Amino acid sequence: MSAVIYPLVKSVVKTGLYSYHKKIHISGLEHIPKDKPVMFLPNHQSALIDVLLIATDCNRKPYFLTRSDVFNGKLLKRIFSYFQMLPIYRMRDGRDTLSNNDAIFNSCAEILNRGEALLLFPEANHSIKRNVRPLSKGFTRILFRAFEMYPDLDVQLIPVGFNYKHAAHFPDEVALCYGKPISARSLFDENDLNTSVITIKNAVSTSLENLTTHIPSNEDYDVVLNKLKAEKVDFLNPTAVNKKINMLTQQGIDSSVESVSEKQGFNMFKWIFTLLNFPIVLIWKLWLKSKVPEDEFMGTFRFAFAMISYPIYILLLFAAIAFVFTPYIAVMSIYIITLLNVGLVKYGLR
Structure with missing residues (x-):
């Protein structure tokens, strides 16, 4: 049963992402090794959306380093563990929690030694600004731990550039650019770790600056x-x-x-979309949108709300139409409304 849940959830999320975005363009998948340990290193602009876009289309099944504060409660821990999420502890979580990272780094080293993939954000923060921020040395610590535990291991670093047309708007367009693999081993000098950190960070940063819009000043x-x-x-x-x-x-x-x-000026298609989904749009605009803490989270909140609310809305609409008319008319109505929504997102809204 558990072997079915992961691909099912992945398929549902991928369908949601492609329905939510006007366009998703992916390039460079041929650069991702199939049978080598990989560390995906993307720039970070749109909170959870960034993670989902890579997880559903990278041709690997990566583990994710995730903020430890979301691992609250046994149920959430079990769910996150199933989806290969690992907690990473930060200073803001308390100085006494930082020692927990030692075990996490060991787990990451073991994952890489098995030839699997890790996904983490080397900037260690997110921003909607169109530039590559200075990289944290956190990912190099994981690399060096892996090299310490497994001296013959070579990890392929895959920089990933996110390019949103406007990450806070709906519907948005996004291009993911996977860069050529960088051999971490070839840049590592066990006798000069400080220089190794700088060399690896510079190589990844330079690649990211070519894979995404980078306004340096x-x-x-x-x-x-x-x-x-x-x-x-x-x-x-x-x-x-x-x-x-x-x-x-x-x-x-x-x-x-x-x-x-x-x-934006008057858009007839926007009004049609609003009428078709009036309860969802109303709840979003009057209640949830104002609760989004910053623009970097706007896409994540909106996408999560759509993934939860739209199926409920469709089921209620189906029940109402079937009650007033017939189940056949209800099925046809839902089918037409769904097609209209997808068509408006892809071709009408701007």
Whole structure:
């Protein structure tokens, strides 16, 4: 039974992701080794959405390093363990909890030695800003523990670039770019661990900067971003966008560029979508949306709410139509409404 649950949940989540997003474009899957230990190292922009997009389409079954504060209660621990989630302890969890990471690092080393995959975010935080932030050395500690326990082990580091058109909006478009594998062993010097940390971090950071839009200057960030928006660049194509950023930097930044308004005009399709899903839209806008702590969580909250509320809404709608008319009419109505919703997300809403 347990062997069925994981692929079933994965299939449901993947269907939800592709229905929720206008477009999901994935490139570089051919770079992921099938039979070697792998560490996926993505930039982090959209909370849990980032994790789900990799987990459902990376052609591996990775383990996830997750904040320890979500492991509350025996039931949640069992559920998270089943889905291969491992707690990682931070200073904010209490200094006395940090010692628990030692056992977690050992578990990660054993996972890698079995030729399996790990997913963790080397920036150690998330931000909706379009740049690669300085990398934490946490992932190198796991690597070095693995090399200490298994001297012949070589881990393939796979940088992953997330490129959202607008991570806080719905529906959004996203491109995942998997980079070429980096041999961690080839950059590791057991006699000079400090240099090894710097070398590995630089290699991963450089790769990530090519796989996602990277505006390097915090001072000119807003000006560059407004310029890119004004020229309507395709943020799903990081190579072209980064070339544009380099061109702007070389030409000199005009600080007088005005902010580009992202307000949208009247959209008939949006009104149709709202009418089709009025109870869900109403609950989201009047109750849940205001509870989202920051933009980085907007996509995660909205997606989770849709995954829970939409099936309930459809079942209630089916029951109401079947009661008033017939089950056949109810089935056809739900089928048509679902097709309309998918069509509006993919082609109508903007």
